[in-house]
Amino acid sequence: MTHKENDIAKELREIAPELEHLRVHPHFDVPAKYFDAFPAQLLTHIKAMENSSAVTEELEHLSPLLAGVSRETPFSVPEDYFKGLTELVVKEKNFAQEGRVVKMGRRIRLFKQCLAAASIAGLIAVSAVLISRSLSGTSMDRMMARISDQEIEEYLTYHTDAFDNENIFTNVSLEGEMPSVLPEDLSTKEIDNLLENNLLQDDLVN
Amino acid sequence: MAVTQEDKELLALYGHPDTKERGFTLIVRKYQERLYWHIRRLVVDHEDANDVLQNVFIKMWKGLEGFREDARLYTWLYKIATNESLSFLEQQKRKSAISLSDVETGLSNKLQADSHYDANKIEWKLQKAILALPEKQRAVFSLRYYEEMPYDEMSKVLDTSEGALKASYHHAVKKVEEFLKNNGH
Numbered sequence: 370m371t372h373k374e375n376d377i378a379k380e381l382r383e384i385a386p387e388l389e390h391l392r393v394h395p396h397f398d399v400p401a402k403y404f405d406a407f408p409a410q411l412l413t414h415i416k417a418m419e420n421s422s423a424v425t426e427e428l429e430h431l432s433p434l435l436a437g438v439s440r441e442t443p444f445s446v447p448e449d450y451f452k453g454l455t456e457l458v459v460k461e462k463n464f465a466q467e468g469r470v471v472k473m474g475r476r477i478r479l480f481k482q483c484l485a486a487a488s489i490a491g492l493i494a495v496s497a498v499l500i501s502r503s504l505s506g507t508s509m510d511r512m513m514a515r516i517s518d519q520e521i522e523e524y525l526t527y528h529t530d531a532f533d534n535e536n537i538f539t540n541v542s543l544e545g546e547m548p549s550v551l552p553e554d555l556s557t558k559e560i561d562n563l564l565e566n567n568l569l570q571d572d573l574v575n
Numbered sequence: 576m577a578v579t580q581e582d583k584e585l586l587a588l589y590g591h592p593d594t595k596e597r598g599f600t601l602i603v604r605k606y607q608e609r610l611y612w613h614i615r616r617l618v619v620d621h622e623d624a625n626d627v628l629q630n631v632f633i634k635m636w637k638g639l640e641g642f643r644e645d646a647r648l649y650t651w652l653y654k655i656a657t658n659e660s661l662s663f664l665e666q667q668k669r670k671s672a673i674s675l676s677d678v679e680t681g682l683s684n685k686l687q688a689d690s691h692y693d694a695n696k697i698e699w700k701l702q703k704a705i706l707a708l709p710e711k712q713r714a715v716f717s718l719r720y721y722e723e724m725p726y727d728e729m730s731k732v733l734d735t736s737e738g739a740l741k742a743s744y745h746h747a748v749k750k751v752e753e754f755l756k757n758n759g760h
Binding site for chain 2: 451
């Protein structure tokens, strides 16, 4: 026993003699490797504190308004949710593991079912396209036949713009000025020639 | 940053067949709450957050054997949680075939469905402001503002450069501030 310890023991004997025999160190439990891990834990804690103040300083600089708002998330969570969560996750993990096992027979059956479903879906899709094509063609023809010339003229008067007009007239072929009134003595052949040379080209509207 | 001592011990437990389950349980216990809050802030609804969180831990169970010891478990788990949350939001968008603004409206409605919701309180206005941010910027904001994650860690979580993250966070803060000012603060 050192001189210093002797003095402390003597002092204690004088103050409270009954405590003298209790000076033996008690055997408190300490987690395994606690002191080995302590410096690293402390360093992590210090770094977290430093980083926290860096985030706060940055926020104060960027937005004093936001820096003054509480950073707590106000959402509510069902009571005792976190208490049962670990057990739930461990259970789910086992369930997910079991779910991965797929028997070969089942897989083939599933493949056959998928193949049959795909064939039926394909057949329906092709039929639908063919039917819609045939229906849309006839209905379009019927609708076009019902439109009178006057309606078409009115539509073109009110629905064409400068761009359309330009488009139309670039496709028109006029090889001379058309007479406003056809001379009465023109033969049928002459009329045909006149019309042939001055008709709108076939590819007016593609 | 090196893996913390405590995580090292947990990983050692997980790495041994006899203590694998115990190691997994302890990792879940350690990270469940902070990961839950990170996910919840992104997906808003509790049930959705619960589903995503379970997926995160199932992915962790499946992938933990391939986990590189030089990486930090905490960073790795945040990466999975962020990716799962963003994928979940993407799936929701595709399922409903709705636009991004409709997704935001949907999340805003979920926010208002919370039993503690109070439109006049600043903390709820803040949540609404955060929801108005694009999804990835919301993740950046959440990781920095709530989790106080350093930019170098965040860079590993989001696979984005530190500079880009810093710029994104600064823009996000300005947008949130503007929202709050326009809403009476």
